[in-house]
Amino acid sequence: MTKPVHVAVVGATGAVGQAMIDTLLRREFPFASLKLLASARSAGTVVEVRGEQLIVEEATPESFEGIDIALFSAGGDVSLRLAKEAVKRGALVIDNTSAFRMDPLVPLVVPEVNPKEIFKNQGIIANPNCSTIQMMVALYPIYREYGIRRIVVSTYQAASGAGQLAMDELRQTASAILVGENPVAKVLPVSKLEYHYPLAFNVLPQIDVFEANGYTKEEMKMVNETHKILNDARIEVTPTAARVPVMYGHSESIYIETDQPFEISDILRLLAHSPGLVLQDDPEHQVYPQALQAAGQFPVFVGRVRKDLFVKNGLSMWVVADNILKGAALNAVQIAEMWILQEGIGS
Amino acid sequence: MTKPVHVAVVGATGAVGQAMIDTLLRREFPFASLKLLASARSAGTVVEVRGEQLIVEEATPESFEGIDIALFSAGGDVSLRLAKEAVKRGALVIDNTSAFRMDPLVPLVVPEVNPKEIFKNQGIIANPNCSTIQMMVALYPIYREYGIRRIVVSTYQAASGAGQLAMDELRQTASAILVGENPVAKVLPVSKLEYHYPLAFNVLPQIDVFEANGYTKEEMKMVNETHKILNDARIEVTPTAARVPVMYGHSESIYIETDQPFEISDILRLLAHSPGLVLQDDPEHQVYPQALQAAGQFPVFVGRVRKDLFVKNGLSMWVVADNILKGAALNAVQIAEMWILQEGIGS
Numbered sequence: 001m002t003k004p005v006h007v008a009v010v011g012a013t014g015a016v017g018q019a020m021i022d023t024l025l026r027r028e029f030p031f032a033s034l035k036l037l038a039s040a041r042s043a044g045t046v047v048e049v050r051g052e053q054l055i056v057e058e059a060t061p062e063s064f065e066g067i068d069i070a071l072f073s074a075g076g077d078v079s080l081r082l083a084k085e086a087v088k089r090g091a092l093v094i095d096n097t098s099a100f101r102m103d104p105l106v107p108l109v110v111p112e113v114n115p116k117e118i119f120k121n122q123g124i125i126a127n128p129n130c131s132t133i134q135m136m137v138a139l140y141p142i143y144r145e146y147g148i149r150r151i152v153v154s155t156y157q158a159a160s161g162a163g164q165l166a167m168d169e170l171r172q173t174a175s176a177i178l179v180g181e182n183p184v185a186k187v188l189p190v191s192k193l194e195y196h197y198p199l200a201f202n203v204l205p206q207i208d209v210f211e212a213n214g215y216t217k218e219e220m221k222m223v224n225e226t227h228k229i230l231n232d233a234r235i236e237v238t239p240t241a242a243r244v245p246v247m248y249g250h251s252e253s254i255y256i257e258t259d260q261p262f263e264i265s266d267i268l269r270l271l272a273h274s275p276g277l278v279l280q281d282d283p284e285h286q287v288y289p290q291a292l293q294a295a296g297q298f299p300v301f302v303g304r305v306r307k308d309l310f311v312k313n314g315l316s317m318w319v320v321a322d323n324i325l326k327g328a329a330l331n332a333v334q335i336a337e338m339w340i341l342q343e344g345i346g347s
Numbered sequence: 348m349t350k351p352v353h354v355a356v357v358g359a360t361g362a363v364g365q366a367m368i369d370t371l372l373r374r375e376f377p378f379a380s381l382k383l384l385a386s387a388r389s390a391g392t393v394v395e396v397r398g399e400q401l402i403v404e405e406a407t408p409e410s411f412e413g414i415d416i417a418l419f420s421a422g423g424d425v426s427l428r429l430a431k432e433a434v435k436r437g438a439l440v441i442d443n444t445s446a447f448r449m450d451p452l453v454p455l456v457v458p459e460v461n462p463k464e465i466f467k468n469q470g471i472i473a474n475p476n477c478s479t480i481q482m483m484v485a486l487y488p489i490y491r492e493y494g495i496r497r498i499v500v501s502t503y504q505a506a507s508g509a510g511q512l513a514m515d516e517l518r519q520t521a522s523a524i525l526v527g528e529n530p531v532a533k534v535l536p537v538s539k540l541e542y543h544y545p546l547a548f549n550v551l552p553q554i555d556v557f558e559a560n561g562y563t564k565e566e567m568k569m570v571n572e573t574h575k576i577l578n579d580a581r582i583e584v585t586p587t588a589a590r591v592p593v594m595y596g597h598s599e600s601i602y603i604e605t606d607q608p609f610e611i612s613d614i615l616r617l618l619a620h621s622p623g624l625v626l627q628d629d630p631e632h633q634v635y636p637q638a639l640q641a642a643g644q645f646p647v648f649v650g651r652v653r654k655d656l657f658v659k660n661g662l663s664m665w666v667v668a669d670n671i672l673k674g675a676a677l678n679a680v681q682i683a684e685m686w687i688l689q690e691g692i693g694s
Contacts, residue, residue, distance in 0.1 A: 152499045152585075152602050154501035154587075154600035156503065156550045156589065156591065171525060174521055174525060175525055178518060178521060178522055178525070189633070193633060194632075194633070195632070195633040197633075197637060197639070198639060201592065201593050201594050201638075201639060202593060202596075202637055202638050202639040203503045203591060203598045203637065203638050204637065205598070205600075205635050205636070205637075205650075205651050206630075206633060206635065210630035213653065213656070214630060214651070214652070214653030214654070215653060215656070223656060236655075236656075236657035236658060237656070237657070238499075238602055238655055238656070238657070238658070238661065238663060240501075240600040240602075240651070240663060240665070242503065242598070242600065242665075244503065244550060244591045244592070245548065245591070245592045245593070246548050246549060246550060246592070247548050249549075251550045251552070251589070253501035253552075253587040253589065253600075255499050255585055255587075283553075283557035283561060284557065285541075285542070286536070286540060286541070286542040286544075286553060288552050288553065289552070290544060290549055290550065290551065290552075291548075291549050291550050292544070292545060292548060292549040303552075304552050304561070304587070305561070306560065306561030306562060307560075307561070308583075308585055309560070309562070309570060309583075309584070309585070310583035310584070310585070311583055311585070314585065316585060316587055318552045318587070318589075320550075
């Protein structure tokens, strides 16, 4: 017999919070109760879940009384303020923000890659950054079999990664340009910074703030999180993160060099049979991953897999996933699923 | 005294042909006469040039009688059929198609890189592919000073590179998606192939047809043309070419490894003082190249220049140019300008 599991979603009115609720339902997560939490500003919002009207409550330390699993996606400041309060009250926190990702006491988990880390948690488990997650799902099978010493990755990231306001702005600036008006941007690339640029019919080579070394925070996440997830700081990661006028679905152009030589047919077979991955690789029939097709889907899609023309152990590929699902909500729910299986909780 | 120069534009009604006419005017190219040529289908179209109504004529071998310089951009088949006819009649052909690019008897020229090749022509000079041109302008100063052994490039290419119909389709599919309709694609990624996908709010990792090695023809152009322009087949080029929902302006995420070590300050100084290049690199003030800003501009813009975090001679950068101007029309007109200067023709 298992005990019932009580779940809270913190940031329930945001793009990722909504997707967390949807994903819990789509995957028939066996929750006994679902509590929706958000900032005071969003409290009172009504969200329909399984035909039931749930009222979003303001998240306070006391909100977590009786909660077994709390999925956080309300910004790093909220996680910093409330995650430990939730843990103190007995909840497992699965945090989608960057607040605890590099904390050595907090596991950083992609279930297809390092699931055992889940059980080393001290109350908090961190969800990696969206652009890192899909790269890890695609590369891990190759890493395990051949080793990877080098990654050069350029991203084509969707507006949804910057939240609902960024999606609204993409829609507005696109509409303006289509009728010949001058678009005005106030959100992208980074709402809190001084300058804003339209994303519609444009590409913005800035995601998050710049660090002193000339890389953006988003790019440095891809370096540091890759090292932590694979527990291998020797991998030389060269990231460029750019935002493209897409609503959902991050695309990534990934070049790697493996330690061991490979046959391309073996790589394809490996990718075709790895968890969480769907191989879409048939150039003759123009089959390759596309953001529009990946939107709303759970898997990570990989295609355009090809041997380098010059470098012996070089390999290129194109990797696409729904950044709100596998890049955020789904990855968190998968962690929760593994946790309750192991703990024997859930109805 | 110089003799007057008579210019013809072949493909005058296309996106690049129109830009060739505009560029000749913007740069005050000293033509004595301008003849507009196109397929029989487009003949009769009226184009206004300097307030004068010019009637587009059908391009035939006889069209080139008395022409000194013929700018071709009407498709490879037209170039194959008519370029040599124009040469036979005394014209210098500057061909924007891929018809002659890899012909060992035809110079492949980026004026900022290998201008001397212009004067080795046997009647035809080829304009490189748009994605190669802007990469060459940005990399050549570094190549000359430090040597380059390795290029990993991912492109973010605009719809205009696939012609007017592709731009129309981007506009239509974007409008459809914005009002919640299902977009129908008939042009992109490659009009003559079987499957078509919407570009709006999507990324298409296919430009041109696939070759047997898994790379697209567009990607192989970046490899082969780089080798030919720099006259250096040792450079290991790893290209991924993708189309993004942008009208004008190709963006490129470029990673290189140089032969010689460098200081990043020296690289920045070099790029700031190289012909055809504008350095837009001030992360603190969010200054970096953007497609929307580059559209309609002549230079190649480079920014986000940064040292690799792991690889000693590694360097990343972001390069943007108007693919119709520097990527096609402007490059051709620059070749024509150098030619007439040397030949002493032009009014």
